[in-house]
Amino acid sequence: MLKLVAVAALAAAATLVPTASATTAAPVEWQRGTPPLSTPWTDDVTPSNALPEYPRPQLTRPEWRNLNGLWEFAAAAPGEQPPIGRTLGEKVLVPYPIESALSGIQRHEDRMFYRRTFTVPQQWKGQRLVLHFGAVDYDAKVWVNGRLASTHRGGYDGFDVDVTNYLHSKGPQELIVWAEDLTDETFQPIGKQREVGDRGIFYQGSSGIWRTVWMEPVNAARIDRLQLTPDLPGKALKVTADTSGPANLDVEITAYDGRRQVSKVRGKADAEVRVPIPNPKTWSPDKPFLYDLKVRLIDRGKTVDQVGSYAGMRSVGLVKGADGKLRMGLNGKVLFNLSTLDQGFWPDGLNTAPTDEALAFDLVQHKKLGFNTVRKHIKVEPDRWYYWADKLGLMVWQDMxxxxxxxxxxxxxxxxxxxxxxMIEEHKSFTSITVWVPFNEGWGEWDREETGRIADSVKAQDPSRLVNAHSGVNCCNSKGDSGRGDLLDHHAYLGPGTPSPAGERAAVDGEHGGFGLKTQDHMWFGDGFAYEMTPDKATLTRRYVENQRDVLKSANQCGISGSVYTQITDVEGELNGFFTYDRQVPKMDFAQVRTINQQIIAGADGTGTGGPQPGPGTPGADGIHFYPLDGTGEDAVGNNDATLQNGAVFAPGKNGQGVALNGSNQYADTGAALLDTSGNYTASAWVKLNKTDGFQTFVSQDGDRDSAFFLQYSGADQRFAMSFPGTRALAPTKPNANQWYHVTGVRDAAKGELRVYVDGQLAGAKSACSLDSTSTGNTVIGRGKFGGNPVDYLDGTVDQVHVYDRALTDQEVKALYDSGR
Structure with a gap:
């Protein structure tokens, strides 16, 4: 594979080699480990070039020194004192986590010590010295020359230490870092990291220092951070320079378009300053224009600090499409957010990309594949990753x-x-980030109302972006929809998801897809899995294209305005990437991928067709097929008699006889697809459950993988339901066993709604959009189909089954119940 041509670093870096300390034992020499898979950049990593690029692109100064490289290393015991003045027994390559091959350690330790020395350049004398730690997972302590200088908790955020008062006047300075990372033994935020066994959808943990460590000289009066918020309607950039030192200093902010000065204003430090941007050039995935900034801190007319930065002018919000549905927008216009799920793991560096070129590679491939968005999945990257997203033009959904x-x-x-x-505070100036995602699939969620309050607090902290309170609110450990945030996000494998905009929220598919392909000699475990495996590259490409066509349908019929395909690369045992985990092998025909992706972005804006409008259907009280089940499987209206399967028998029913089923393998098969499931339809039956336990389906129609619908008892909810996979219209109360009920399920395609009726009364409704217009499998009585397998057999008796090619009204359902049929 050809490597990406790297853009020049923002500032030159001089990596310092640790100075030997005055001890007797020399540490073991560093040697790169052998990863299960190597990337194109594995062999490029050496102690002299470990991530040498300037690590803070939005606040640059010319003077700095990189402290990446070889450090001494040792495992630590609980409560052990720092090894001041002692040589440690191993060497580790910082900033690669110790479990990674690139670190040279390649094992996990709960607790550890890092040690090195450094010297302060002579020209820095008289200035403050600040050490910057990009990230240490998870608890950290820092000693300088034997004195504790700082502590920090948090594995994904950086911290700074002013070590001026801890320095010797000259000569080597000793730096020791202690880290403790118990990973999934605690409830610390860990994302996908796990330590034990075959981790399935989770991955090898990363402990210790895993982002760049560096130092710079600063003045007592200095700029610590820039808060940059574009105000596109107001044609201004809002800038706040957060400072240390004396209060009430001035700042001067100059904006440039290349070398051309656009604007220069002066205001107060630590307060918002509006920088006019006349005729602003907007930032977008098609044209990711960025203005350069120069910011001076001024004390009584004298410049005491000066930093460089950049920012893009863009607005993020919700706008109405041509169909009247709320959709995600950029710069005041509908723009479909077409994304992959990006985990950010590497087989050689784990949490840390081997090189800056590698860090940019995945993002460059997103652009080549035709995506305009990346969902950074429950991980936070180094600042340079967001810099690349800003430069390349990729919108980012940032997960917590x-x-x-x-x-x-x-x-x-x-x-x-x-x-x-x-996390939000440290990243809210990056232009590319457009969405914050506090929760994923209910992982860690403890209270639905609290989830809503957290979403509100994020919106209050940063009103300039959208908040996706809960990606996959329909899935897994979710406590349910809090109703907060700007987006309603459903996950559906294989999907895509089909939620519809509701109230003041747009709808998105937060995860779908997951088609897999095994690639010999490029798999982490030598094997793996996916949501659906394919035999070859051509089939994988075809399934992707078919699935993305459904994304376009979901956008135009249901109103989703964003989708996230799983995923950009394989990761450990997951084999569902566009690339293998080592980034060595493309797994699809990328020309076809790019073509369908471009079609989605161009056509998923609300101006496309919303699908055919359903006709009135066939009139009549009995429907298009009616099964009295009165001793035979005769279709009393149509020509598709039902056949009892696997020993099902006739037994006393609600009206004469019905069919008794054992809940194991018995059902009745009509022998045909009785319904066009792309339009309106209704299914109705009298049912008596032998037990109120598990899922039990009364009427369904087989699809290729799942039933197109389920008229059922939902064991998860202990209520009657009319369901699509992952979506249920539920009755409000639990039924009784050994009691007859009249249950009716309605699919109203025009309203995008599922309805369930119990004993003639509307019992529940659910907004739902279905894309399944290809359900040609048989209509069956007494079971469903899910994941390609027959499931959810009825344990009870069913009678008087009707199917209609129209959505019955409340009055018609009531009349059917009253008739006893």
């Missing part, structure tokens, strides 16, 4: 790294919220 899937207990909840808000 999840805790474990269990509900976070009380002692850890405040920590989770603290790290969430710190």
């Amino acid at each position: 790294p999840a805790s474990k899937t269990d509900a976070i207990p009380e002692p850890w909840r405040a920590q989770f919220k603290s790290e969430l808000h710190e």
Whole structure:
């Protein structure tokens, strides 16, 4: 594979080699480990070039030194004192996590010490010295020359230490870092990291220092951070320079279009300053234009600090499409967010990309594949990743790294919220980030109302972006929809998801797809899995294209305005990437991928067809097929008699006889697809359950993989339901066993709604959009189909089954119930 041609670093870096300390034992020499898979950049990594690029692109200064490279290393015991003045027994390559091959350690330790020395350049004398730690997972302590200088908790956010008062006047300075990372033994935010066994959809953990460590000289009066918020309607960039030192200093901000000065204004430090941007050039995936910035801190007419930066002019919000549905928008116009799920893991560096070129590679491939968005999935990347997204033109949905899937207990909840808000604070100036995602599939969620309050707090912290309170609110450990945030997000494998905009929220498919292909000699475990495996590249490409065509249908028929395909690369045991985990092998025909992706972005704006409008259907009280089940399987209206399967028998029913089923393998098969499931339809039956346990389906119609619909008893909810896979219109109360009920399910395609009726009364409704217009499998009585297998057999008796090619009204359902048929 050809490597990406790297863009020049923002500033030159001089990596310091650790100075030997005055001890007797020399540490073991560093040697790169052998990863299960190597990337094109694995062999490029050496102690002299470990991520040498300037690590903070939105606040640059010319003077700095990189402290990446070889450090001494040792495992630590609980409560062990720092090894001041002692040589440690191993060497580790910083900033690669210790479990990674690139670190040279390649094992997990719960606790560890890092040690090195550094010297302060002579020309820095008289200035403050700040050490910057990009990220240390998870708890950290820092000693300088034997004195504790700082502590920090949090594995995904950076921290700074002013070490000026801890320095010797000259000569080597000793730096020791202690880190503790218990990973999934606690409820710390860990994202996909796990430590034990075959981790399935989770991956090898990353401990210790895993982002660049560096130092720079600064003045006592200095700029610590720039808060940059575009105001596109107001043709201005809002800038706040957060500072240290004396209060009430001035700042001067100059904006440039290349070398041309666009604007220069002066205001107060630590306060918002509006920088006019006349005739702004907007940032978008098609044209990711960025203005350069120069910011000076001024004290009584003298410049005491100066930094460089950049920003894009763009607006993020919800806008109405031509169909009147709320959709995601950029710069005031509908723009479908076409994304992949990007986990950010590497077989050689785990949490840390081997090189900056590698870090940019995945994003460059997104652009080549025709995507305009990346969902950074429950991980936070180094600043240079977001810099690349800004430069390349990719919108980013930024997840908060999840805790474990269990509900976070009380002692850890405040920590989770603290790290969430710190993540936002550190990243809210990057142009590319357009959406914040606090929760994924209910992992760690402890209370639905609290989830809503957290979403509100994120919106209050950053009103300039959209908030996706809960990606996959329909899935897994979710406590249910809090109703908060700007987006309603459903996950559906294989999908795509089909939620519709509701109230003041747009609808998105937060995860779908997951088609897999095994690639010999490029699999982490030598094997793996996916949501649907394919035999070859051609089939994988075809399934992707078919699935993405359904995304376009979902956009135009249901109103989704974003979708996230799983995923950009394989990761460990997951084999559902566009690339293998080592980034060595493209797994699809990328020309076809790009073509369908471009069609989605161009056509999924609400101006396309919403699908055919359903006709009035066939009139009549009995429907298009009616099964009295009165001793035979005769179709009393149509020509598709039902056949009893696997020993099902006739037994006393609600009206004469019905069919008794054993809940194991018995059902009745009509021998044909009785309904066009792309339009309106209704199914109705009298049912008596032998037990109110598990899922039990009364009427369904087989699809290729799943039933197109289920008229059922939902064991998960212990209520009657009319369902699509993952979506249920539910009755409000649990039924009784051994009691007859009249249950009717209606699909109203015009309203995009499922309805369930019990004993003639409307019992529940659910907004739902279906794309399944290809359900040609048989209509069956007494079971369903899911994941390609027969499931959910009825344990009870069914009678008087009707199917209609129209959506019955409330009055018609009531009349059917009253008739006893």
